[in-house]
Amino acid sequence: MQTAVLSSRSLRIALPLAAALTLVACAPMSTMYSQDSLPDAVKVPAGNKVVLQTVGVGEILYECRAKKDMPGQFEWTFVGPDAVLKDRSGMQVGRYYGPPATWESSDGSKVTGAQVAVAPAGTGNIPHQLVKANPATGMGAMTQTTYIQRVATKSGVAPADRCDMGSAGAKQKVGYQADYIFWKAS
Template sequence: MSTKRISLSLATISAAALLAACGSMSPMKPMMFSQDGLPDAVKVPMGNKVAMETAGVGEITYECRDKANAPGMTEWVFVGPNAALNDRNGKQVGKYYGPPATWESMDGSKLTATQLAVAPAGVGNIPYQLVRANPAMGMGAMTGVTHIQRVAIKGGVAPASLCSPASKGVKEIVKYQADYIFWKAM
């Protein structure tokens, strides 16, 4: 046999062995979200199950405004979010925006919510959050959602730049990422 033919035969055998090994492996199951390791304040109550896991990628707008009950002082104030909600494969399945804070599925169903709790999520990150969903508007993925958790947070805190009386009204946009976990009653 020629060297070229031997190399081709070995490549064919190697490919067949690799395919056979892959075929005998059981498919990987997607990991389900676990509340282990989250602060108790932001854990969803028993009697609920994960309905949808999304990764929010976007930005938060802050505005330099007068500080409440402190004449002459200013602070960065949260104005609202604007983020794409992607499934675990990176496909956009919805969006998150506000005010008021609204989670909307690509199928048109959407909801607002009432904040129940927050907990620190590390330096430079907005806090973990647990909200109770208001009844959904429209039929679709948001129908029946009871709670939403914000976890796996990266960034989003108020700007580090100076907010002074001279810069009142200035808006700044900060990038952030967070997973939004949607829960429904069992």
């Protein structure tokens, strides 16, 4: 009988706690976001507000190619990303892939864009980036996106491996992570 009382008390505590945690996990992501620590070049102009914050985890594909207008010289060239977009609770909410660079929501809406600026993000990390969005396709989370910021980057830079005539055409994937912040006109 005492076991049943303890189980009943445990359930009275556990069920509301579980319900609260479920609500937090399903609640819309907070739009509290500060650009204060970012370089000016990648700050979104006034008149826009954050509507979605995601964490992209995936890979960037590089290919060893001849340098443009530099005969006999080669470099690792960015080909495109392939990443899963997750919300702050870890739930998958979309994908980021390319070329062209495309952010696609799980609801089917998607957006591409043109790079406006980049700024250094520390040794070994791809740079911060500001992208001006093109009109979205489909109706959903990406509809009316004006800007996309890439911040909080980790890794993702071109390989350090040899890239020369003998390795031309070689491809390598490099793991990375970055926050993608989506903005709409306010």
